[in-house]
Amino acid sequence: MLYSYLDEVAKRIEKIRTTQIENVKKAAELIAGSLEKEDSVFHVFGCGHSHIAAEELFYRAGGLACVNPILPVELMLHEGALKSSHYERKEDVISLIFDRYDMREGECLIIVSHSGRNGAPVEAAYEAKRRGLKVVAVTSREYKGRTSSRHSSGKFLEDVADVVIDNCGNYGDASLKIEKEGFNTSFAPLSTVLNTVILNMLVAEVVSIMLQRRIVPPVFMSGNVDGAEEHNLKLVERYRKRVKHL
Numbered sequence: 001m002l003y004s005y006l007d008e009v010a011k012r013i014e015k016i017r018t019t020q021i022e023n024v025k026k027a028a029e030l031i032a033g034s035l036e037k038e039d040s041v042f043h044v045f046g047c048g049h050s051h052i053a054a055e056e057l058f059y060r061a062g063g064l065a066c067v068n069p070i071l072p073v074e075l076m077l078h079e080g081a082l083k084s085s086h087y088e089r090k091e092d093v094i095s096l097i098f099d100r101y102d103m104r105e106g107e108c109l110i111i112v113s114h115s116g117r118n119g120a121p122v123e124a125a126y127e128a129k130r131r132g133l134k135v136v137a138v139t140s141r142e143y144k145g146r147t148s149s150r151h152s153s154g155k156f157l158e159d160v161a162d163v164v165i166d167n168c169g170n171y172g173d174a175s176l177k178i179e180k181e182g183f184n185t186s187f188a189p190l191s192t193v194l195n196t197v198i199l200n201m202l203v204a205e206v207v208s209i210m211l212q213r214r215i216v217p218p219v220f221m222s223g224n225v226d227g228a229e230e231h232n233l234k235l236v237e238r239y240r241k242r243v244k245h246l
Contacts, residue, residue, distance in 0.1 A: 001176055001178070001188070004176055005175065005176060005188045008175040008176070008188070008190060009190065009193055009194075012167075012168045012169060012190055012194055013168075013194070013197055015168040016166075016167070016168050016194065016197065016198065016201075019166065019168065020165055020166055020168070020198070023163060023164065023165045023166070024165055024198065024201050024202060024205060025205060026163045027110075027136040027163045027165060027202055028202050028205035028206045028208075028209055029209065030108055030134050030136065030162065030163060031108045031110075031136070031202065031206050032205075032206045032209035032210055032213070034106055034107050034108045034134065035066055035206070035210065035215070036213075036215065039238070039239070039241070039242055040066065040104075040106075040107060041066040041067065041068045041107065041239065041242045041243060042066065042067060042068070042107055042108040042109070042110065043067075043068045043069075043070055043101070043103055043107065043108070043109045043110070043128075043133070044057050044058070044067060044068070044069050044070065044109070044110045044112070044199075045069075045070040045109060045110070045111050045112070045121070045124050046111065046112035046113060046121070047075040047084065047087075047088040047113065047118065047120050047121060048075065048076075048077060048084050048085065048088055049077070049189075049191070049192060050112040050113055050114060050121075050191070050195065051071060051075065051076050051077075052192055052195075052196075053110075053112040053138070053192075053195045053196065053199055054069035054070060054071060054112070055069060055071070056195075056196050056199060056200075057069065057199055057203065058243075058245065059220065059245075059246070060220060061220055061221065061222035061223070061224075062219065062220065062221075062222070063203055063219065063220055064203055064206065064207070064217060064218060064219060064220075065218040065219070065220055065232075065235035065236070065238065065239050065243075066218055066239060066242075066243075067243070068101060068102070068103075068242060068243045068244065068245075069243075069245060070097065070098075070101060070109075071245060072093075072097045072100070074087045074093060074097070075087050075088060075093075075097075075120060087120065088118045088119070088120045088121075089118050089119045089120065089150050090119050090120060091119040091120065091122075091123040091151060091152060092123075093120060094120055094123040094124050094127045095127055098124075098127055098128075098131070100244070101244055102241075102242055102244070103128070103131055103133060104132075104133075105131065105132030105133065106132060106133070106134075107133050107134075108133060108134045108135070108136060109124070109125075109128040109133045109134070109135050109136070110135075110136045110137075110138065110199070110202075111124050111125055111128075111135060111136070111137050111138070111139075111157060111161065112137075112138045112139070112195050112199075113137070113138075113139050113157050114139065114140050114143075114167065114169055114173055114191040114195075115139070115140065115143045115147070116137065116139035116140070116143055116144070116156045116157035116158055117143055117144075117147060117148070117149050117150050117151075117156055117157075118150050118151070119150050119151045119152070121157050122149065122150075122151035122153070122155055122156065122157050122160060123151060125137065125157055125160035125161055126153075126160055129160070134162045134163075135160065135161040135162050135163075136161060136162065136163045136164075136165065136202075137157045137158055137160075137161035137163070137164045137165065138165045138167055138195055138198055138199070139156075139157050139158055139164065139165075139166070139167065140166065140167050140168070140169040140170070140171070140173075140191070141158060141164075141166045142169065142170055142171040143156065143171060144156045144158060144159075146171055165198055167191060167194040167195055167198055168194060169190045169191045169194050170190065172186060173189040173190060173191050174186035174187050174188055174189050174190075175187075175188045175189065175190050176188040207219065218235050218238065218239070220232050220235060
């Protein structure tokens with residue numbers, strides 16, 4: 001089955017390459033345009049396993065220093081998986097969570113949600129817009145039409161975002177199935193792999209756009225190569241007041 005999983009990943013990544021490039025470019029233009037001020041950042045948010053996307057972009061070798069990850073413990077797994085699932089469906093937690101972060105008008109928020117149906121990520125899009133931010137959604141379009149929204153508006157994340165990137169993942173996330181007596185559960189999820197590919201495509205395109213505009217991209221070096229410490233500390237000092245988790 002390991003080859004079957006690799007085949008599924010490759011197939012979905014190829015679908016991203018053939019169907020989502022224009023959406024990635026639109027999102028990258030939006031983000032790059034929001035980073036023209038010296039201390040500007042962009043923000044990344046996800047619930048449950050989707051929060052891994054925020055961590056992937058944060059303080060990353062070869063990644064941008066101007067990333068502010070939204071990492072509320074209520075919506076992460078390490079202090080209670082069941083609790084995170086409970087709060088993921090709630091709308092009223094979002095404004096309180098956003099109040100903990102320095103999110104400014106004109107900046108961008110990336111929201112990652114595979115299903116795009118739960119209250120928290122949909123409300124995050126609405127709340128970001130109320131605060132004057134632009135919203136980029138990374139989500140699967142397989143859910144709308146097959147299930148219902150859990151937000152009071154009846155909307156999915158893709159209905160609210162300014163730019164939507166389809167991660168080309170499947171309904172239910174798990175990609176493989178073996179029919180055996182007593183076992184009929186699909187397994188081997190795809191969304192984390194696909195989301196990570198898309199987010200790093202975005203970073204690559206943002207860096208390229210910034211260079212075209214004669215802006216030096218604030219990119220971290222790996223801490224395990226010589227000369228990195230001084231380089232990275234300068235970036236940390238530059239963004240320390242804007243990026244909460246530095």
